[in-house]
Amino acid sequence: MSAVTSTRVVLASRPHGEPTQDNFRTETIELPDLADGQVLLRTVYLSLDPYMRGRMNDAKSYAPPVEVGDVMVGGTVSQVVESRSLRIEPGAYVLGYTGWQSHAVADVNSLRAVDPNRAPLSTALGVLGMPGFTAYAGLLKIGRPKPGETVVVAAAAGPVGSAVGQIAKIHGARAVGIAGGAEKCAYLRDELGFDAAIDHRAEDFADQLKAAVPDGIDVYFENVGGPVTAAVLPLLNFFARIPVCGLVSQYNLVSAPEGPDRLPAFMGLVLTKSLTVRGFIQSEFIQELSGDFERDASKWLAEGRLKHREDVVDGLEKAPDAFIGMLHGKNFGKLVVQVGPEQD
Incomplete structure (x- = not known):
């Protein structure tokens, strides 16, 4: 695999009270070569959710905090660019937890296939996610x-x-x-x-x-x-x-x-x-109810009994502002960032 870079948003500092732009930093890194069982992902949609605010704190919780300097956490729908696994082919779409970045290397065991014919891709982060x-x-x-x-x-x-x-x-x-x-x-x-x-x-x-x-x-x-x-x-x-x-x-x-x-x-x-x-x-x-859900x-979605609305922000660079606004209720519907096009 030729060298691939990823643009990512990292936690620059821990907020005291309301997060600000100063708590985030955008940087570019070179991704490592793929190992067996790994895939290169191109992020299409990033989910922004309130739980991320708690992960910015250095406090004991149900999940470990994001360390200063690490990429911000978040659910993603991505397209496979390159694969070293027989389980996932290039071009497939997957649900993962690769965070606020344009590209990522991930183990196939951490991903779940997303069928683009079942529903719009972004619904895997919202009404069907x-x-x-x-x-x-x-x-x-x-x-x-x-x-x-x-x-x-x-x-x-x-x-x-x-x-x-x-x-x-x-x-x-x-x-x-x-x-x-x-x-x-x-x-x-x-x-x-x-x-x-x-x-x-x-x-x-x-x-x-x-x-x-x-x-x-x-x-x-x-x-x-x-x-x-x-x-x-x-x-x-x-x-x-x-x-x-x-x-x-x-x-x-x-x-x-x-x-x-x-x-x-x-x-x-x-x-x-x-x-x-x-x-x-x-x-x-999840173990008990994911199949039923x-x-x-x-x-219900196919029957029109479960409707949804999305608030789509275009561009990874807008994620910090969108996230801060979400904490004040400025979004209307499921807030997602479109990081890249659905088809490369």
Whole structure:
């Protein structure tokens, strides 16, 4: 293999609070020659997701942090340029975790084939990928919605939240979405079929939410935390279930929020209303549910029952700005970066 270079975005420094452009650095490296069982990949799409903010911190978590100077992590759909494996031929598309870079060398065992005829390639990073599976597993395994129950989901216009609401509807529940702005709320109601959508930026947000759930809340799919959660808690029914997927409103905090300690009141609510609160990482359900998800999500997508929206940014150099904006809710749909053309 002739020498191949890769443009990549690395973690230049750890952020203190909100990430800035100074926390990222773009550089070019020469990739090593392929060993047996490896392939050279050309990145087509890069996924940007909130979990990446936690990986920028040097803190103990469910996954190790990105080291300063290392390429930023991220899911990717790539095309195989060269292969030293009989399992994958050049030209094939694969799902991997090669991060914010234009090219990469990867072991074939770390990759999964993507069929470009099944659905658009980018959906492997969204509705048919990790975000879709997160919604499916968290809602059905932890939330367990029953027909006629009310499911409320925060960050409902995002890739996880939008799938949660639609899957809840498929299972016969009412779906109430919480999102930021009139455009996103209209999208949830008019295009995705949510029963109600509430703008968390509205001055009377708590009152609007209460009016939208006259029978209370049976499942609250948590993606945000903060004031949104504070408005939800008084409306929870006995035996309500709370899958805790994310807390994006807290990811940039460097100290505890101002105000009284609300933990005792929350724990009292957990006790007196017999609530189930369960944090989860989607990977813990892969072995059990990935086959069911692939079958169901593909079917629902083909039938038009599971819709999705993408926010596509063109060019790897725009990834840092897009990522920073995502943490403020500026994206509308699944945020992906188109790093290169689908066909080379």
